[in-house]
Amino acid sequence: MADRPIRVLIAKPGLDGHDRGAKVVARALRDAGMEVIYTGIRQTPEMIAEAALQEDVDVVGLSILSGAHLDLFPRIVDQLKQKGMQDVLLVCGGIIPDEDIAALKKMGFAGAFGPGTSTQDLAKFIREQVAARRAGVTT
């Protein structure tokens, strides 16, 4: 299987409208050579999972600042599983309290990246994780 650029869906679930962080991340991942599908704000779990499915992405990145992550993220994970997308790499960012990170990891999130994260570190993390998953699929 030939390598393709890493495809990433960046979405903002829920009702907060602050998308600057999501846009900065989208731009940084573009600069890291990835194809970033940007779906914008106020996405429902169903919309996010459907977009991830149609776009056949390697990564779903969720940005949230409303505090509703423990409510919305499990629903997104469920939707993705229902659609057969359980292998997709899940990452999140925004305002996520440290004490919630363990719960998110258990849910299947590979990483949570809060304010102050270097975008290079994020790109590197995604690249390594996707490479590992792709290697896993082909062997």
Next chain:
Amino acid sequence: MDRATVESLRGGNSRAVARAISAVERGGVEAREVIAALFRYTGRAHVIGVTGAPGTGKSTLVNEIAKLYRRRGHRLGIVAVDPTSPFTGGAILGDRLRMQDLAGDDGVFIRSMATRGNLGGLASATSDTIKVLDAAGFAIVLVETVGAGQSEVDIAKNAHTTLVVDAPGLGDDIQAIKAGILEIADILIVNKADHDDANSTVAALEMNLNLKPKAENDWRPPVLKTIAIQGEGIADAVEWIGKHRAYLESNHLLESRERARLRAELELVAQRELMTRLVRGVNGSKIEALVEKMAAREMDVYQAVEKLIGDTHS
């Protein structure tokens, strides 16, 4: 591609469609297998191209047109192409942002594509992606090009009906008589028609069309005004798409255009394949040696190419 996957794809299974598109995007053997399995089921969809300069409102227009077709019960595939950075290979694919109304509707399949270095306004895998959606039973396939300048005209070779979207204030009437993108329009749309100068944009486009010598039975592209963001003028645009389809059918142009398209595709893929084989057959040091000879002005480019191709074939 196995039998079960083909059947699942033809039944419109999103996962199967999405994976088949990824395969044709990757190219190579995988892409060939997908097309070999699906090609016989293609040729049914009406392919509608939407092109125009960046910011004219293509995505919003596609969103509105798609909504109207959905209300009439058609299933639609949408391919939205955005540019790949020539420097990093990355891309921001942002067309879905304007198509949120369609999210969650399983009668619509939207796929964003990056050009991955292809010129002409489409990705090199766009025509194979259209085939996948066609085989999956989408009666209408809408293809949105990258924000096009003046010469990104490949969409016309891939679509049955091409919409060229313009907006007020983008140029004077001399822009309207230049060669290129306006010539491929089957339907001209002046979007953002609530802005000042919309009427002068319409007038400039109309004048240009009137200057064109007209043969009998020629299609004369209508110039339509829309305000896509408010859904205005969309019903009219869709009606004209239908008229254009009827025109193609009644003049037996679908068949002749299909053959022209297949011929162009054959030539294009043959060129790509020849290039791949040529490059594969030549080692890098040989190319470097030819470049050195050219730099020393011992050989011009034509002589170097003779040497390159001649040696590969002997």
